[in-house]
Amino acid sequence: MNGSTMHLPIAELHLHLEGTLEPEFILEAAARNGVELPWTSLADLRSRYDFTDLQSFLDLLYTNLEVLQTSRDFEQMTRDYLRRASAGGVRHAEVSFDAQAHLLRGIPLEVVLTGIHAALDAGESEFGITSKLIVSFWRDRPASEAVEILQGLIDSDARIDGIGLDSAEVGYPPALFVELYDLARSHGLHVVAHAGEEGPAQNVADSLDLLKVERIDHGNNCLDDERLVARMVAERVPMTVCPLSNVRLRTIDTLARHPLPVMLEKGLFISINSDDPAYFGGYADANVAAVTEQFALDDATLELLARNSVDASFLDAAGKARLHGEIDDWVRSR
Ligand code: ADE
Ligand code: ZN
Numbered sequence: 001m002n003g004s005t006m007h008l009p010i011a012e013l014h015l016h017l018e019g020t021l022e023p024e025f026i027l028e029a030a031a032r033n034g035v036e037l038p039w040t041s042l043a044d045l046r047s048r049y050d051f052t053d054l055q056s057f058l059d060l061l062y063t064n065l066e067v068l069q070t071s072r073d074f075e076q077m078t079r080d081y082l083r084r085a086s087a088g089g090v091r092h093a094e095v096s097f098d099a100q101a102h103l104l105r106g107i108p109l110e111v112v113l114t115g116i117h118a119a120l121d122a123g124e125s126e127f128g129i130t131s132k133l134i135v136s137f138w139r140d141r142p143a144s145e146a147v148e149i150l151q152g153l154i155d156s157d158a159r160i161d162g163i164g165l166d167s168a169e170v171g172y173p174p175a176l177f178v179e180l181y182d183l184a185r186s187h188g189l190h191v192v193a194h195a196g197e198e199g200p201a202q203n204v205a206d207s208l209d210l211l212k213v214e215r216i217d218h219g220n221n222c223l224d225d226e227r228l229v230a231r232m233v234a235e236r237v238p239m240t241v242c243p244l245s246n247v248r249l250r251t252i253d254t255l256a257r258h259p260l261p262v263m264l265e266k267g268l269f270i271s272i273n274s275d276d277p278a279y280f281g282g283y284a285d286a287n288v289a290a291v292t293e294q295f296a297l298d299d300a301t302l303e304l305l306a307r308n309s310v311d312a313s314f315l316d317a318a319g320k321a322r323l324h325g326e327i328d329d330w331v332r333s334r
Contacts, residue, residue, distance in 0.1 A: 006089075007088055008288060008306050008327075008330055009089050009091045009323060009326040009327055009329075009330055010090055010272070010288070010305070010309045011090070011092040011271070011313040011315070011323060012085060012090045012092070012273055012309070013094045013215065013238070013240045013271055013309060014094075014217050014218075014271075014273035015081070015085075015093060015094070015095045015096065015275070015284075016096055016097070016136070017074075017078055017081060017095050017096065017116065018068070018077075018098060018276075019061060019275060019280075020276070021065065021067070021068075021077060022278045023042050023045045025067075025077070025080065026045065027040075027042060029076075030067045033067060033070070033073070035067045035069065037063065037064070037066070037067070049248075051248055051250065051279075052250060053250055054168065054198050054251075057249055057276070057279060058167060062101060065098075065102075066105060068102065070111065070115070071111050071115035071118070072115060074097075074111070074114070074119075075115035075116070075118045076119075077115075077116075078116045079119040081093075081095070081277075082119060082120075082123045082126070082127045082129050083126075085127075085129060086127035086129050087285075089284070090129060090283075090284050091128065091129060091130070091326060092130045092310070092319065092323060093123075093130075093132075094131065094132040094133075094134060094161070094162075095116075095120075095133060096133075096134040096135065096164050097134075097135065098136050098166065098167070099149050099153075100137065100145065100146075100149070101138070109149070109153065109158070113158060113160075117133075120133065130315070130319065132161040132190075132313075134163060134164045134192065135149075135150070135153065135160050135164070136165065136166045137166075137177075137180065138167040139165050139166065139168065139172035139177070139194075140168040141167075143177050143179065146177065146180045147179055147183060150183055151183065154187050160189065161189065162184070162189050162190030162192060162314065163180070163181070163184045163189055163190075163191055164192045164194070165193040165195075165207075166194045168198075169195070169203065170198050170199050173202075174207045174210050174211050175206060175210055177211060178211065181210075181211040181212065181213070185212060190314050192214060193207045193211055193213045193216065194217040194218055195217070195218065195219060196216065196218055196220055196221035197217070197218035197219075197220065197246075197249075197251060198251060199221065200221055201223075201224045201225035202225075203221075204216055204219050204221065205222075205225070205228050205231075208237065214238070215238040215240060215312055216232075216238070216239045217239075217240050218242060218245075218246075219232075219239035219241070220241070220246065220251060220252075222268075223259055223262060223263070229266055232268055233266060233268060237269060238271065238308070238312030239268055240270075240312070241272060242274060242280075242287065243260060243290060243291050244274070244275075244280040244281050244286065245275035246258060249280075255290060255294045258294070260295060269308055269311075269312065270305070270308060271308045271309035272288050272305055272309070273287065273309075274286070303327060303330075303331055306330070310323040310324055310327070
């Protein structure tokens, strides 16, 4: 492959599987499963994607995901994501799903996990993508509920690699979830959390200090606290940045005002991710392409972002070395 056709090989570390449901899939699955949605046509559904903030997006996301009923639905969702992601250069994906989104409407997590694992297990041979699975908990639900769900997953030996924390951030600080994260870490699970997306820099600091997370999802608002930034640089705390998400959820006005260049200049340990690609205008490659064009990123910067994504992943040393080798190939192809 030459430079014009080879995608930058990356690890995608911030991806909500429910956020990969494309409008066509949503309407098809609704019809197949007899789920009534407030919208019946593609045009009607597509007209709802103009978000004013995080909550306005979450309202649509949570309504649409109700079409997921069977293991087959979860498998198809995951396989569709892997296909799209691999076509855009993703070589390893650490994907998440929202436990309460399914449990609270009566879908057992066994159904969810059976479908997702079927696709992830086939992902390496079908699409050349390795993967890890993160269970995310809704921070606007009681922490005790999350603890109970996680304990159930642990007791049933569920194949999960880590936990995360997502949904509405403001008003639901990390301090509420200390027990959940203690439980996860005591069972050897990896730990990440959304922080500093709509919430304050303090949520980033508290996620590190109280939850002892290994990565921060988003983290943009850490930039409001110079001492915290210095600490994150010194401790090499990974941040999974999602540029198109930030624009569509209006945490920033326009891509031109995205703090990515500042993050790079300060030496923050950032990678580029898609968050909810079906809702925000593109998969990981579209996010990389958008910031590359917007900020005229050079090859050395793209290489850095790709290597960061690998180093911030939960792959073992051999898995990381393999992906760094692919990035070496990309560099040689330029
Ligand atoms: N759930 C899905 N995407 C999310 C995001 N960007 N922030 C919080 N919760 C989410
Ligand atoms: Zn997210």
